[in-house]
Structure formats: C-alpha cells, structure tokens
Amino acid sequence: MKRRKTRGVKVGKLKIGGNAPITVQSMCTTHTRDIDATVRQIHELEEAGCEIIRVSVTDMNEAKSLKKIKENISIPLVADIHFDYRLALESAKYADKLRINPGNIGSNDKVKLVVEQAKDYHIPIRIGVNLGSLEKEIIEKFGLTSKAMVNSALKHIKILEELDFYNTIISMKASDIKRTVDAYRMMASKVDYPFHIGITEAGTAYSGTIKSSIGIGSLLLDGIGDTIRVSLTSNPLEEVKAGFEILNSLGLRKQRTIISCPSCGRTEIDLIGLTKSVEKATAHIRKPIKIAVMGCAVNGPGEAREADVGVAGAKNFGIIFRKGNVVKKVKKDKILKALLDEINKL
Ligand code: SF4
Numbered sequence: 001m002k003r004r005k006t007r008g009v010k011v012g013k014l015k016i017g018g019n020a021p022i023t024v025q026s027m028c029t030t031h032t033r034d035i036d037a038t039v040r041q042i043h044e045l046e047e048a049g050c051e052i053i054r055v056s057v058t059d060m061n062e063a064k065s066l067k068k069i070k071e072n073i074s075i076p077l078v079a080d081i082h083f084d085y086r087l088a089l090e091s092a093k094y095a096d097k098l099r100i101n102p103g104n105i106g107s108n109d110k111v112k113l114v115v116e117q118a119k120d121y122h123i124p125i126r127i128g129v130n131l132g133s134l135e136k137e138i139i140e141k142f143g144l145t146s147k148a149m150v151n152s153a154l155k156h157i158k159i160l161e162e163l164d165f166y167n168t169i170i171s172m173k174a175s176d177i178k179r180t181v182d183a184y185r186m187m188a189s190k191v192d193y194p195f196h197i198g199i200t201e202a203g204t205a206y207s208g209t210i211k212s213s214i215g216i217g218s219l220l221l222d223g224i225g226d227t228i229r230v231s232l233t234s235n236p237l238e239e240v241k242a243g244f245e246i247l248n249s250l251g252l253r254k255q256r257t258i259i260s261c262p263s264c265g266r267t268e269i270d271l272i273g274l275t276k277s278v279e280k281a282t283a284h285i286r287k288p289i290k291i292a293v294m295g296c297a298v299n300g301p302g303e304a305r306e307a308d309v310g311v312a313g314a315k316n317f318g319i320i321f322r323k324g325n326v327v328k329k330v331k332k333d334k335i336l337k338a339l340l341d342e343i344n345k346l
Helices: 035-047 060-071 085-091 108-120 136-142 146-162 177-188 205-221 236-249 271-281 300-306 332-345
Strands: 009-011 014-016 023-027 052-057 077-081 097-100 125-130 168-173 227-229 257-260 290-294 309-314 317-322 325-331
Touching: 009 168, 023 236, 035 052, 035 060, 035 236, 052 060, 060 077, 060 085, 077 085, 085 097, 085 108, 097 108, 108 125, 108 146, 125 146, 136 146, 146 168, 146 177, 168 177, 177 205, 205 236, 227 236, 257 271, 271 290, 271 332, 290 300, 290 332, 300 309, 300 317, 309 332, 317 332, 325 332
Parallel strands: 023 052, 023 227, 052 077, 077 097, 097 125, 125 168, 257 290, 290 309
Antiparallel strands: 009 014, 309 317, 317 325
C-alpha cells in the first residue's frame, strides 16, 4: 500500500510520519490530577501495546501533574489542552507533545505564545480540529463542513509557519465518517504534515469500532494516516485493541491474526467458545503469526494448512496443523491446549 509522503515529527522516542510505522494511541479516562490512577491506567495500556498516550489537562494542578506522570511511564505523553493557553505553556515543560484545539484556544497571540514555548522545549504540536468546536467566523463562512475543518487547520498551520514552526501534526475530526474522510482527503495534497486520524465521539465499543474501522480504514487504504486513535465510549484498552486490529487487517502492522470460520451446522466442536478462548489466550502476542480455527473438513484443513498453527474440527476431535503439516489429532476438550502448545513452540 503506497502511503502519503509526510515529514517525520518526533514525539518523545517515537516518530510520526516520514515512513515510520503507523502508531496506535489512546487517551486516559482518569483525572490527570489523580497521578496514581493515571499512571496505573497508562501502565495497563502500555501492556496492551499502546504507543502514545494523551491525557486531558483542565487546570494548572493537572498541568503540573504531568511531571510525575511522565517520570513513571515509558511511552510518549501528550497533553490535551482546551480553552486556556496557559495550561499549554505549563504542560510543554513536561509533555512530549501538545494537542491544542484552534477553535477554543483563544486569539492568535495566545497561539503564538504556545508555539514559542513548544519551540523552546522542542516538542511538536497537534492542531486538533473538531467539527463540534470550530471558530465562529469559519462556521459563518463554510458552515459545518469538511471544508470548514480544512480551513481552520490551514489558518493555524499558517500561524505556526509564520513563526517558523514546522513540528506539526494535523487532525480534523467529526463524529460522522463522510465529513472526516473528506477533510483528510482534501488536506492530503495541501500539506506534508503527518496526520493523526480517527472518528471522534464514535460511540460504544461495538458501534464505535465499526464506525472507526470504516473511517480510519478508508483513509488508510488511500495511504493517508500516520497515527490512529479509535475513539470509544469504553475502557481505552478496547481502543488499543481495535487500533491494532485495524492496522493488522490492512497488513500495516503485523501481529497475530486469527482466521476463524463463522461455524455452521456441520461443526461438531464448540467453535465459538474455542475461538474466543484462543483470542484471549493469544492477545499478548505481537508477532505476525496466523492462527486458523475452523469448524470442519469443508474449508478447515485448507485454511488450517495455510496458517502457522491451526485446527480443523471433526466429530468429537480436532486435527492440529503446524506450518502446513498435521501434527496430531486430539479430543475436543484438548484442542485449546494443543493449539497453544503449538503456538508456544513458534
Ligand atoms: S468450515 Fe465447516 S463449520 Fe466452518 S463454516 Fe465452513 S462448513 Fe461450516
């Protein structure tokens, strides 16, 4: 898949854009002033593979809390600022990136102060445009459209560039797929800054994942997108899981893949239960292995043979494959263990 050419922007130890792998990020649901709870949640997210974490900064106490949080985590920390530019000035001292919303951060002079501070601390800024909080004059001119989001972002890119600041990442999000995707597509040829992509306020883990997959997936298929956030009304662990699943499905980040048939009246094993157990037991695997869980002999042996490890169900037992070869035949209650043993050997 040919990716859009973008300049690389460093965020802590990572790079976004410039051909770096597309990263998966999330956002804490804790109050940032509760340092212990925030660090605890970030550790859980790190464990799940989260590569960049954002926290909200709502007052000066929270801006100062970033110092301690940063000292206790190992992934880049992003400070999310709305309304008060002074929080951005303080956060820049500790965070690896600032996210500001141009629609509500205040006058151009305030944006300029934030830019100067980011320059002094050598950190990038994400211009995070949201359809729901666009500047009044932009809405008057363009309405609530993709064009409005693009123009809001361009206006702020200009302010940053006039200050000789190019350490910028762009996002333009709406809660509907069409306007979000159109905005990114429109912007793609106008600038070479990397894009943070996602559908904002996408919904619950189920509907939001579907919505995000369509929106993020459409852009990724166009080669657009350098870092992603799946925005869900759920535990942020779900966001990370969904983010990697989207990238994995498009072959953009390789991790373990499970191929499983939908099951039907031909299967004689508990295929749904078995697949769920395999998914859970292998969730930690970050290597590109392919696991096939198939219900019967119709497509089972074919798919299972293609995979690194696989099972094809039969009457009361399963045939276990590894790298295309039949390894053994086990009773149905021993299938999970046999599969995991073979996976561990890999
Ligand atoms: S592989 Fe077998 S059990 Fe699975 S859907 Fe196909 S026919 Fe049904």
